[in-house]
């Protein structure tokens with residue numbers, strides 16, 4: 308049985324975990340001081356050796372990304388932290404920042420030093436006022452302590468760190484849209500190449516990393532690459548935050564080595580809510596193809612989830628039991644993608660609109676079986692033909708749900724609407740039953 | 743409301759955060775919203791002038807993002823998460839219950855100007871579902887009744903405190919200033935984490951103790 312490994316979350320149970328004093332009580336900022344005495348390239352090598360991969364969804368090796376930044380080019384370099392966390396189901400970065408914003412700041416110091424950036428930004432979604440307060444206060448306190456600004460830690464290195472607050476647009480989590488947004492434009496994805504490492508913010512070499520990726524760096528510096536890579540699986544190293552939500556007895560955050568299974572996480576946490584059975588779940592947010600109870604033993608690492616036909620994504624494990632209507636769930640996600648489509652490319656802009664129309668008809672029992680083929684056909688035309696991964700993601704819930712639950716779609720047609728009672732799926736229903 | 747000299751100075755300090763001034767457009771829009779309550783033509787013109795842009799360029803940005811409001815919202819802006827997970831867990835019932843209770847539709851404002859209502863997308867709090875936000879503060883694990891009580895408390899002028907947030911819910915304009923990057927001194931209030939956030943840690947500690 309895999310054991311939980313709290314590292315990022317190790318001190319979240321202390322009331323002042325978010326203050327600079329609370330952070331320093333456990334050696335906070337020591338890793339930054341240590342890194343600043345190393346050669347920048349040695350820091351990059353250490354992160355490469357650790358095997359850390361991006362926690363924002365795609366799993367790209369972090370050290371390698373840093374290594375792509377051209378050196379000695381006499382250009383400004385930038386670090387941009389992606390704290391947009393808006394992928395449905397994803398809820399790890401916000402509690403992390405609420406409980407310990409300083410670990411991200413320390414990670415920013417180390418990463419900026421490694422890639423020779425003198426300016427770093429944290430782009431945070433705008434719908435989380437108290438998280439914004441915590442991060443802003445932490446930045447202010449880090450400046451006051453001499454950890455940001457001029458000559459940090461007396462090392463001769465300068466670093467400015469700015470918190471940039473978004474304003475409600477899922478697409479700004481996509482790294483190139485984020486950069487356009489940060490430059491003061493509408494947040495729409497850019498054509499790649501050039502990649503941000505060559506021409507990112509203000510067309511300068513830029514690293515974009517997820518909150519959890521950067522927050523994992525101080526521990527790697529403190530304990531070493533071997534310590535980190537001793538956790539996890541062959542190609543998916545280290546510990547990570549798994550977020551369990553939905554029809555479970557105890558939803559919450561679980562920090563475990565990569566490769567733990569949903570069966571193990573359910574056993575540790577108390578299982579699916581009493582009296583009910585697992586029906587379907589997402590391994591990493593709504594853009595990752597759904598799984599069923601057949602995938603309880605799939606190792607939740609990058610390779611394991613891919614091999615089973617989905618993606619590890621953000622490790623947002625949204626659990627739905629048999630009271631949940633698959634068509635309702637998929638329609639709601641599809642409405643989200645339609646609403647959030649930035650409109651730049653036709654397959655996604657027009658396609659998501661059509662997907663919603665057809666799914667609405669199917670849910671209300673008005674469609675026909677041929678509509679399922681139409682849905683799959685539309686998905687085929689969106690997948691791989693869209694300008695960015697939002698379009699691809701929009702097709703995931705549809706194609707995977709038709710694959711596993713075709714009969715339930717058809718049941719809506721024979722039943723003249725949804726055969727399930729939506730109230731039975733609510734938390735209030737189980738509370739009333741005294742479960 | 744016209745912008746005062748002090749407002750213009752704050753705007754300059756926001757612009758100075760960035761290597762290039764156009765980057766300040768989003769915090770400036772949040773700031774303009776903190777003065778006027780929504781994005782007014784005066785706000786657009788002032789920002790355009792500050793950044794040497796056309797007003798059309800500023801408008802194009804403002805209209806792209808849903809948090810910038812084109813008309814006044816309530817003193818307390820309530821968002822009910824109706825993305826799939828929260829919707830299934832009870833968000834749809836909460837949203838329907840609030841519409842009925844307040845007598846307003848999506849994007850509506852009560853006649854007293856106290857409360858506005860909107861259904862929102864996943865707010866990164868799914869382990870606290872069903873989730874309601876007010877002025878973008880977390881109200882976790884809501885029921886239809888608790889959400890009705892919440893809006894009643896707002897209309898009575900004594901809004902209930904967020905579950906993970908400041909001791910006192912700030913109003914819409916005050917909140918917008920925080921989103922513009924202005925530290926209001928409330929960061930140290932409220933819990934460091936909700937119970938679900940600590941679940942894995944607590945289980946792990948119990949296991950370690952045997």
Ligand SMILES: Cc1cc2nc3c(=O)[nH]c(=O)nc-3n(C[C@H](O)[C@H](O)[C@H](O)COP(=O)(O)O)c2cc1C
Pocket residue numbers: 360361362363364365366367369389390391392393394477478479480481482483515516517518520521695696697
């Ligand atoms: C539509 C869309 C939304 C995204 N949202 C986020 C997000 O909120 N946070 C995040 O870190 N990455 C998000 N990503 C992934 C980023 O583009 C990028 O891969 C990531 O920030 C890189 O960081 P990492 O290498 O540390 O994972 C999103 C991608 C897409 C296509």
Ligand code: SF4
Pocket residue numbers: 478496647648649650651652653655656693694695696697698699
């Ligand atoms: S796929 Fe969708 S979100 Fe991405 S660029 Fe095209 S329209 Fe915009």
Ligand code: FES
Pocket residue numbers: 395396397823824825826827828829863864865866867868871873
């Ligand atoms: S689905 Fe409601 S907070 Fe995530």
